[in-house]
Amino acid sequence: MSKVGSDAGAVDADDRASRRPIGIPDKTTPLKDLELAARETFFPDDPFRPFKNQPRSRRLQLGLNYIFPPLQWLRSYKLSYLKDDIIAGLTIGSLCIPQDIGYSKLAGLPPIYGLFTSFVPPLIYALLGVSREIAIGPVAVVSILLGTLASHQLPVPTLATKKCDTTSLKFINDACTQYRESYLALIFTATFFAGIFQAALGLLRLGFIIDFLSHAAIIGFMAGAAVTIALQQLKGMLGISTASFTRKTDIVSVLRSVFQHVDEWSWRTALLGLFFLGFLLLSKFIGKKNKKLFWIPAIAPLTSVILSTLFVLVTHLDKHGVAIVGKIDGKINPSSVGRFVFHGEILKKALRVGFESALIALTEGIAIGRTFASFNNYQIDGNKEMIAFGTMNIVGSCTSCYVATGSFSRSAVNYNAGCKTPIANVVMSIMVLVVLAVATPLFHNTPNCILASIIINAVLTLIDIPAAITVFKVDKLDFISLLAAFLGVLFISVEIGLLIAVCLSVANILLQVTRPHTAVLGRIPNTSIFRNVEQYPDSSRIPGILIVRIDSAIYFSNANYIRERILRWLDDENDEIKKENGIPFQFLIIEMSPVTNIDTTGILSLEDLLKTLQKRKVQLAFANPGTKVIHKLNDAGFVQAVGNDWFFLTVGEAVEVCRRHITFGHESTTPHVQPFSVESKEPHMRS
Numbered sequence: 001m002s003k004v005g006s007d008a009g010a011v012d013a014d015d016r017a018s019r020r021p022i023g024i025p026d027k028t029t030p031l032k033d034l035e036l037a038a039r040e041t042f043f044p045d046d047p048f049r050p051f052k053n054q055p056r057s058r059r060l061q062l063g064l065n066y067i068f069p070p071l072q073w074l075r076s077y078k079l080s081y082l083k084d085d086i087i088a089g090l091t092i093g094s095l096c097i098p099q100d101i102g103y104s105k106l107a108g109l110p111p112i113y114g115l116f117t118s119f120v121p122p123l124i125y126a127l128l129g130v131s132r133e134i135a136i137g138p139v140a141v142v143s144i145l146l147g148t149l150a151s152h153q154l155p156v157p158t159l160a161t162k163k164c165d166t167t168s169l170k171f172i173n174d175a176c177t178q179y180r181e182s183y184l185a186l187i188f189t190a191t192f193f194a195g196i197f198q199a200a201l202g203l204l205r206l207g208f209i210i211d212f213l214s215h216a217a218i219i220g221f222m223a224g225a226a227v228t229i230a231l232q233q234l235k236g237m238l239g240i241s242t243a244s245f246t247r248k249t250d251i252v253s254v255l256r257s258v259f260q261h262v263d264e265w266s267w268r269t270a271l272l273g274l275f276f277l278g279f280l281l282l283s284k285f286i287g288k289k290n291k292k293l294f295w296i297p298a299i300a301p302l303t304s305v306i307l308s309t310l311f312v313l314v315t316h317l318d319k320h321g322v323a324i325v326g327k328i329d330g331k332i333n334p335s336s337v338g339r340f341v342f343h344g345e346i347l348k349k350a351l352r353v354g355f356e357s358a359l360i361a362l363t364e365g366i367a368i369g370r371t372f373a374s375f376n377n378y379q380i381d382g383n384k385e386m387i388a389f390g391t392m393n394i395v396g397s398c399t400s401c402y403v404a405t406g407s408f409s410r411s412a413v414n415y416n417a418g419c420k421t422p423i424a425n426v427v428m429s430i431m432v433l434v435v436l437a438v439a440t441p442l443f444h445n446t447p448n449c450i451l452a453s454i455i456i457n458a459v460l461t462l463i464d465i466p467a468a469i470t471v472f473k474v475d476k477l478d479f480i481s482l483l484a485a486f487l488g489v490l491f492i493s494v495e496i497g498l499l500i501a502v503c504l505s506v507a508n509i510l511l512q513v514t515r516p517h518t519a520v521l522g523r524i525p526n527t528s529i530f531r532n533v534e535q536y537p538d539s540s541r542i543p544g545i546l547i548v549r550i551d552s553a554i555y556f557s558n559a560n561y562i563r564e565r566i567l568r569w570l571d572d573e574n575d576e577i578k579k580e581n582g583i584p585f586q587f588l589i590i591e592m593s594p595v596t597n598i599d600t601t602g603i604l605s606l607e608d609l610l611k612t613l614q615k616r617k618v619q620l621a622f623a624n625p626g627t628k629v630i631h632k633l634n635d636a637g638f639v640q641a642v643g644n645d646w647f648f649l650t651v652g653e654a655v656e657v658c659r660r661h662i663t664f665g666h667e668s669t670t671p672h673v674q675p676f677s678v679e680s681k682e683p684h685m686r687s
Helices: 013-017 030-042 056-067 070-076 079-106 112-117 120-128 140-153 174-203 207-212 215-232 234-238 251-260 267-289 295-315 344-375 382-397 408-416 423-443 448-462 465-474 476-491 494-514 559-579 600-615 627-635 638-642 651-659
Strands: 135-137 405-407 518-523 530-532 545-550 587-591 619-623
Touching: 056 070, 079 112, 079 135, 079 140, 079 295, 079 408, 079 423, 079 448, 112 120, 112 423, 120 135, 120 382, 120 423, 135 408, 135 423, 140 174, 140 215, 140 344, 140 448, 140 494, 174 207, 174 344, 174 382, 207 344, 207 382, 207 494, 215 234, 215 251, 215 344, 215 448, 215 465, 215 476, 215 494, 234 251, 234 267, 234 448, 251 476, 267 295, 267 448, 295 423, 295 448, 344 382, 344 405, 344 408, 344 494, 405 408, 408 448, 465 476, 476 494, 518 559, 530 651, 545 559, 545 651, 559 587, 559 600, 587 651, 600 619, 600 627, 600 638, 619 638, 619 651, 627 638
Parallel strands: 545 587, 587 619
Antiparallel strands: 135 405, 518 530, 518 545
């Protein structure tokens, strides 16, 4: 290991002898640096660690365990676990069935497709997924996003008439039938591509991409989507037909459509819907008050469906303006491969719809999985989860399913019900299978207003007001992102709201990168510790010395700002000193420990700073530069330009040396250090 040694006349011999020089570790090869960067980017969790020094048979077993997690947890599976998983599976099954029928309508699909989506994808996830608590199926946000995107990409043609409704299979005319087929083709093809995108992100170890959506932006987006979904349910709560209701999701269009169809309002429908919405909210309140009664809000939706269906059968309200679900063809998932379209305009539209749906589905699903994993003290491999989500959606798209992901409400019920493994998902799937095979006729007379009340009750959990308040208290910029995403969804569209959430998240990152934090440091009384003077007002300044800390890597995006900010610190502090008739600054010490990296533009900016300081008769010094930084500064000739002896191990050491060289007025207590000439040791950066 080489050292930054002495430089001719820069610092007294006594000073050099009394301090440890800054070390410059031996350089690694560019190939090694590239390998390290790739490993930290794509394999930060070191997934191959268990395979090291293992025989081939053991590696094969570990590989199979990684691909199929049940091979690992089934070895320790107990009979008592099965009881818990069955109870949890039956509980979430009773919750998902009525939700699925309603969510499929949000996606613009007939009710049966929601049930299809809760049968196949959970089975695939149970085979490939890592999370024990997550409950898989259609969710409200993804359903409304998918339905909104698909309807925008594929508007109803004029020949299909305004009565054409993709959620119903009633024959209107040939044009409507053809349009519904095109709509299904778009949905299934988009789901296929959503699965491809998700699996590809996992296989290519690109899971960090979804981290670009900040938590605050997600809170705002989810809350906006929840309000949008709830407003969309006004058509069901008031008895307005789906075909005549607007397909837009912004609050203005929805409310306008509600009041434009006052003639379709049904007081019986509204009364029935509000009664059961009150019942569902009361059940949720009871479940929150007493965690042991979690099963009450879990079974409340199915109970509402059963009671309301019986009520309609007895009172014949369907003949008095109360709209019902209608006939649901009972069958197990048919193949939808023949509906895929890989050419023309449908392909372009499916790619776009699939990508946006995949992004939201992954963000929600992985966030849910990680949340519940933290409760039980185990880790979720985000890339492995992406592969599992992608595979289940690819298989699902081939079996008449649309985009599925983890449901927060069902996962919470699953967790509270005491599930132990993904077998709870299998039990739920079997329950849905039974309904598909023999029980779909039971939902024929279910009022649409009940499904609307179930959806409203479910999406209210997506509005996290305490989290929004916390964001407001902690970070106002984050709150602006939250609010913008919320308002974008509410007043423009779900798609634009998502775009705003992504853009603001990226903008927040860019703001932090281009305008990094810098701080003036002072000495904590009776210590050798130097800290931010704003955080510690009692810290003391060192006369004649300005100490600045840069809390960021120095790149082309922020290099000029950092240089200008340092000079502004120098000017501002000098102005204060002049008012107090103090000693002007003769030394500038830059604390470099938070600076993790620097590029060529950053080095050029430091060169400009050095020249400016020389003209002002201020000596530049550095404290504790990191390995990458000192390597690059040394290779560029900047270390020699400043003077090797002006690089120190600590701020305290730099201060002690500088204090011994401060000039007071016209007389010097110690020899004044003349600034080093850049011209004599010009770095080669500009050549």
